[in-house]
Amino acid sequence: MNKKTLRDIDVKGKRVFCRVDFNVPMKDGKVTDETRIRAALPTIQHLVEQGAKVILASHLGRPKGEVVEELRLTAVAERLQALLGKDVAKADEAFGENVQKTIDSMNEGDVLVLENVRFYPGEEKNDAELAKAFAELADVYVNDAFGAAHRAHASTEGIAHHIPAVAGFLMEKELDVLSKALSNPDRPFTAIVGGAKVKDKIDVIDNLLDKVDNLIIGGGLSYTFIKALGHEVGKSLLEEDKIDLAKSFMEKAKKNGVNFYMPVDVVVADDFSNDANTQTVSIENIPSDWEGLDAGPKTREIYADVIKNSKLVIWNGPMGVFELDTFANGTKAVAEALAEATDTYSVIGGGDSAAAVEKFGLADKMSHISTGGGASLEFMEGKELPGVVALNDK
Numbered sequence: 296m297n298k299k300t301l302r303d304i305d306v307k308g309k310r311v312f313c314r315v316d317f318n319v320p321m322k323d324g325k326v327t328d329e330t331r332i333r334a335a336l337p338t339i340q341h342l343v344e345q346g347a348k349v350i351l352a353s354h355l356g357r358p359k360g361e362v363v364e365e366l367r368l369t370a371v372a373e374r375l376q377a378l379l380g381k382d383v384a385k386a387d388e389a390f391g392e393n394v395q396k397t398i399d400s401m402n403e404g405d406v407l408v409l410e411n412v413r414f415y416p417g418e419e420k421n422d423a424e425l426a427k428a429f430a431e432l433a434d435v436y437v438n439d440a441f442g443a444a445h446r447a448h449a450s451t452e453g454i455a456h457h458i459p460a461v462a463g464f465l466m467e468k469e470l471d472v473l474s475k476a477l478s479n480p481d482r483p484f485t486a487i488v489g490g491a492k493v494k495d496k497i498d499v500i501d502n503l504l505d506k507v508d509n510l511i512i513g514g515g516l517s518y519t520f521i522k523a524l525g526h527e528v529g530k531s532l533l534e535e536d537k538i539d540l541a542k543s544f545m546e547k548a549k550k551n552g553v554n555f556y557m558p559v560d561v562v563v564a565d566d567f568s569n570d571a572n573t574q575t576v577s578i579e580n581i582p583s584d585w586e587g588l589d590a591g592p593k594t595r596e597i598y599a600d601v602i603k604n605s606k607l608v609i610w611n612g613p614m615g616v617f618e619l620d621t622f623a624n625g626t627k628a629v630a631e632a633l634a635e636a637t638d639t640y641s642v643i644g645g646g647d648s649a650a651a652v653e654k655f656g657l658a659d660k661m662s663h664i665s666t667g668g669g670a671s672l673e674f675m676e677g678k679e680l681p682g683v684v685a686l687n688d689k
């Protein structure tokens with residue numbers, strides 16, 4: 296990486312403003328998945344061990360510039376305290392006189408969690424004054440919030456223009472894994488793109504077609520491609536205005552010598568529920584009143600074979616409606632194939648795919664599960680991440 300990291304600086308006795316992504320799922324005031332907190336621990340522990348005064352900043356949810364009681368970071372700070380096994384203080388604001396006083400009284404190795412930075416309208420606007428106010432709290436800025444690196448906000452981008460700014464260990468690892476995957480991939484290199492957000496995934500498919508040996512299309516995306524082949528898709532998810540683009544991707548795959556895989560059979564249902572009537576049909580025979588919700592058995596077999604013969608697989612988006620057990624088999628087949636392919640380096644791109652491997656109990660069998668959904672997608676699209684660009688060059 297051409298950006299400075301924690302390894303390049305001495306933090307002893309320094310006040311370090313460390314942006315993390317503690318935007319974790321919450322229910323009834325409790326953290327329900329602490330993956331993102333755990334992922335930031337190596338950086339936080341390093342700062343503690345090196346004798347920094349550790350000031351942690353994060354957003355939680357989308358409070359839109361107002362104080363929202365349920366989105367305070369108090370419960371998150373408590374989880375962090377338990378995971379770190381040391382006291383963690385929590386401020387009720389993210390900058391200003393009171394926060395300054397608290398910081399003035401910190402000792403080396405102390406940890407303070409600031410309040411949700413999105414309680415202030417200036418955060419998402421990347422307001423220069425707010426960025427300066429954050430910078431005044433500290434001597435050094437560390438960005439470890441890979442999940443928010445695609446946002447140009449005051450605490451992810453603006454602040455980096457005021458004090459020395461470096462990447463944390465999680466940020467470094469995420470960027471290393473993803474850039475190695477894309478720039479110098481082990482081959483055969485396979486990308487699996489599924490899920491439902493057809494529009495959001497179009498750019499990533501285009502970019503991947505310049506890099507991969509195999510492209511697998513699955514999930515809700517498939518039906519736009521099935522339609523592009525001239526077949527009817529019944530009530531399945533379809534983006535009418537992307538049919539021509541789907542055709543052009545199939546042509547680009549051929550031109551680039553990329554092996555292109557899409558379902559040959561699908562599981563269709565007469566209702567979007569676990570007790571729906573279902574049948575497996577070939578893609579030429581989707582009944583008009585039915586909806587395709589999962590990959591069929593032949594498709595699963597083909598996908599599993601491609602995966603097992605790959606050296607590197609990046610996967611973004613489930614192969615079916617895995618939240619409903621009846622339609623989880625396609626996603627499960629891909630997750631299991633990745634788990635069994637011990638010679639294959641697997642990178643799971645955030646959001647629902649990460650939730651799916653977690654649900655199947657296979658998370659620890661994956662080589663890398665990214666903490667950023669949107670961020671990893673934008674990276675794979677070839678876009679620059681503002682939170683990274685703003686850091687100091689090596």
Ligand SMILES: Nc1ncnc2c1ncn2[C@@H]1O[C@H](COP(=O)(O)OP(=O)(O)O)[C@@H](O)[C@H]1O
Nearest residue numbers: 490491492514515587588612615616646647648
């Ligand atoms: N055939 C399908 N029809 C409708 N929804 C689908 C289908 N296949 C997958 N999905 C849904 O896609 C959603 C995930 O899509 P998306 O947000 O694009 O993925 P990710 O969050 O991994 O990027 C899941 O909730 C899943 O139920």
Ligand SMILES: O=C(OP(=O)(O)O)[C@H](O)COP(=O)(O)O
Nearest residue numbers: 316318442443645667668669670
């Ligand atoms: O959860 C996040 O994004 P993700 O769901 O795309 O991984 C990040 O914390 C960014 O949050 P945001 O999309 O509200 O800016």
